[in-house]
Amino acid sequence: MPIELTGQVDPRDPAGLSALLTADERDVASSVRQFCAEAVDPYVAEWFERGEIPDVRALAKELGALGVLGMHLEGYGCAGMSASQYGVACLELEATDSGLRSLVSVQGSLAMFAIHRWGSEEQRQEWLPRLAAGEAIGCFGLTEPDAGSDPAAMRTRARRDGDDWVLDGRKMWITNGSVADVAVVWARTDEGVRGFVVPTATPGFSAPVIKHKMSLRASVTSELVLDGVRLPSTALLPGAQGLRGPLACLNEARYGIVWGAMGAARSALHAAQAYAGERTQFGKPIAAFQLTQQKLADMHLEYAKGVLLALHLGRRKDAGQLLPAQVSMGKLNNVREALRICRTARTILGANGISLEFPVIRHMNNLESVLTYEGTAEMHTLVVGQAVTGQAAFR
Incomplete structure (x- = not known):
């Protein structure tokens, strides 16, 4: 039956x-x-x-x-x-x-x-x-003014001076930088890329705030300036040598973005759905019009697929089976679709879509940064491309 x-x-x-x-x-x-x-x-x-x-x-x-x-x-x-x-x-x-x-x-x-x-x-x-x-705040210094997608081209250097290390260089677009108590900084050394735990009160360290942003405005973004920062030998991260260290960290953060982007999408989607039910034009709510329903249906479909992908990757990660290329698939898809959902939601709200009285434009602007940081869409496309073809196309 x-x-x-x-x-x-x-x-x-x-x-x-x-x-x-x-x-x-x-x-x-x-x-x-x-x-x-x-x-x-x-x-x-x-x-x-x-x-x-x-x-x-x-x-x-x-x-x-x-x-x-x-x-x-x-x-x-x-x-x-x-x-x-x-x-x-x-x-x-x-x-x-x-x-x-x-x-x-x-x-x-x-x-x-x-x-x-x-x-x-x-x-x-x-x-x-x-x-x-939360009694201390940390930041992570990898990206530089001239080294974003290609961290191997970093110019920040660390040299030995007796038992100490001396760091010189610049890092850019660093979240939490100017409020951090400790910075994990990656630098070139004679033995390859190494990581250092840098208390931000160390002489020679400064973190000017980056202003004039139109995205991630409710977030602290800074430059890190390292001008002869002298550290004891114990500041070196002993377990990380080469780019494997920072890239493993980035993979952790990218996984969070796979989920997070869907949160921004959900907020914009729910705002648009509520607005469509209340906004009346031509004698009825705009939710009653076919084109609005098509937008809402498509937004729900892409949101559902994004959450299903995030949950699948989470289950794989909990099982110890998540691969970096799979994280790239999640980040590439979910941020891209979250941006599309926000932009579609903006059209449903009309002129109100650009007002901070609603969350849509704020999420839309923020996601423009999320699209770029922790690996641009282009880089994640090439990671997936290499995974499915066996051919590297980065250079």
Whole structure:
């Protein structure tokens, strides 16, 4: 006998994606969503408009108390949660703002992960508990003014001077830079690329804020200037040699973006859906018109596919089976489709779509940065291309 299904489709989740999450994953999503609704959502549009977060340190401590800083790492005060739990947290954080997810991602998946994976036990004990609690803020210095997609071309150098290391160079577009207590900095040495744990109070280190951004405005972005920064030998990350170290860190952060981009997409989609039901033209809500319904249907389809891809990659990561090229597939697809969803949502809102009274234009602008950082769309396209053809086309 055929089973007769009853009930109605949830208009905000027509694919029933929430049923795919475990109870623990739903609890994480609910906790992060509630935190964002109370602590960030009422203020984030103003922060974006002003181009600053009034008290980043207080926010970092609240995020530490929530347990999301380095939440997928084990020990040292970290929550030790699964990759999928971290993913749904990223989705909820970026549903509020990409800058908020970037703060958490850079702290946990770049600075903390680098120290956790490649650092000495002394470095882990010194920094990880403070970073997990939000009592200290970290940043990650890899990108340079003339070395973005090609990190092997970096010019920052570290030279030995007796038992010390001396660093000289510049890093660019560094999230958290000017508020960080510690920077993980990558530099060329006579023995290849090496990583260093740099307390930002070290003489010769400075981090000027980058201004005039039209994207990620509710986020601290800085240049790092290293002018004869002298460090003891214990500042070297002992476990990382060559580009393998920083690229492994970037892969962690990219995984969070796979989820996070869908949060921005969901926020814009739900805003457009609500608006379409309320906005009346020609005597009826614009949701009743065929072209609006086509837009909403297509947005829901791409959102559902993006979340399914993110969840699949999360399950693979939890099983220890996630490959870098698969992360590139997720980042390439989900950021691209999230941008399309936001742009489509903007058209449904009409002129109101460019107002910060609604989240759409803010998410749309933010995603222009997300499209570029942690690997441009072009680079991820070539990573996937190499994976499926066996031919490298980077040069």
